[in-house]
Amino acid sequence: MSFSEPVHPIVDALLESYRKVGAVNHSGGANLPSMEAVDSLLGDLKNLVFPGFYETLEVDDLAVVPYSTAEHVFRVTKGLIAEIRKAVAFTKTQGIDVEAVVFRLLKCIPTVREQMQDDVAAMLEGDPAAQSAEEVILAYPGVEAIVVHRLAHLLFEQKVPLIPRMMSELIHRKTGIDIHPGATIGRRFYIDHGTGIVIGETCVIGDDVKLYQGVTLGALSVKKAAASKKRHPTIEDHVTIYSGATILGGETVIGKFSTIGGNVWLTQSVPASSIVTAKPQEHMVAQRGFKVADYSI
Numbered sequence: 340m341s342f343s344e345p346v347h348p349i350v351d352a353l354l355e356s357y358r359k360v361g362a363v364n365h366s367g368g369a370n371l372p373s374m375e376a377v378d379s380l381l382g383d384l385k386n387l388v389f390p391g392f393y394e395t396l397e398v399d400d401l402a403v404v405p406y407s408t409a410e411h412v413f414r415v416t417k418g419l420i421a422e423i424r425k426a427v428a429f430t431k432t433q434g435i436d437v438e439a440v441v442f443r444l445l446k447c448i449p450t451v452r453e454q455m456q457d458d459v460a461a462m463l464e465g466d467p468a469a470q471s472a473e474e475v476i477l478a479y480p481g482v483e484a485i486v487v488h489r490l491a492h493l494l495f496e497q498k499v500p501l502i503p504r505m506m507s508e509l510i511h512r513k514t515g516i517d518i519h520p521g522a523t524i525g526r527r528f529y530i531d532h533g534t535g536i537v538i539g540e541t542c543v544i545g546d547d548v549k550l551y552q553g554v555t556l557g558a559l560s561v562k563k564a565a566a567s568k569k570r571h572p573t574i575e576d577h578v579t580i581y582s583g584a585t586i587l588g589g590e591t592v593i594g595k596f597s598t599i600g601g602n603v604w605l606t607q608s609v610p611a612s613s614i615v616t617a618k619p620q621e622h623m624v625a626q627r628g629f630k631v632a633d634y635s636i
Contacts, residue, residue: 481530
């Protein structure tokens with residue numbers, strides 16, 4: 340096949356770039372954890388948490404369930420050990436017993452299932468549009484984001500490099516919900532809609548917290564020197580944060596039973612049972628042929 344220009348100069352230029360700009364390429368790519376492999380393993384893990392929801396499986400068939408469960412467990416065990424070993428070798432992380440890490444994760448799945456049962460119940464009770472727990476699991480992106488976070492957090496706690504962040508980024512791409520695996524999240528966590536939610540690494544969220552779309556729980560400073568400090572806020576129990584609110588800072592604490600209104604910007608703590616709202620904005624509404632009126636909302 341012939342082209343209007345020769346291809347070889349382009350190839351040579353790319354190879355020269357690979358030699359000169361070494362920081363953005365990795366010749367030993369086979370030794371890096373694979374996003375595709377981690378994504379596939381997430382599928383197995385989600386099937387262990389919610390059997391029958393992410394695959395075609397007759398969960399009432401007692402003859403099928405043991406074999407399906409065993410297949411997922413063996414696949415996760417083998418695949419996750421392989422991917423974590425790659426991550427450990429690449430980052431030169433010391434002191435991690437990879438097999439022990441994977442088995443601890445698998446042994447924690449019954450606990451994760453109990454946590455997710457509470458999370459699903461919170462969404463079902465909190466959203467008038469939700470018709471059933473099955474609908475919430477199948478159709479609510481918040482459920483998928485939370486289950487992946489709870490699994491990734493277990494690996495993060497064991498200081499597994501790369502893999503937890505890859506897990507959180509895979510679900511971020513899918514749902515638009517960005518939860519760092521280091522964040523600590525309590526029981527009955529409720530996410531409504533979810534698109535644009537950002538929860539930082541050192542954020543601590545209590546029980547019965549509700550977040551709406553576009554909420555940011557972030558850091559006041561993004562300086563590298565602050566990496567080892569608590570940079571993100573603490574949200575205590577029974578707090579509701581409405582869409583577009585931004586809460587920043589490691590010393591910022593939102594007290595129990597507080598409500599944070601939409602589009603609020605907070606960099607300081609508020610006491611328990613507070614209601615925080617943004618200052619009303621002025622809007623102008625005009626109709627053709629009529630006088631312009633001012634509205635304050």
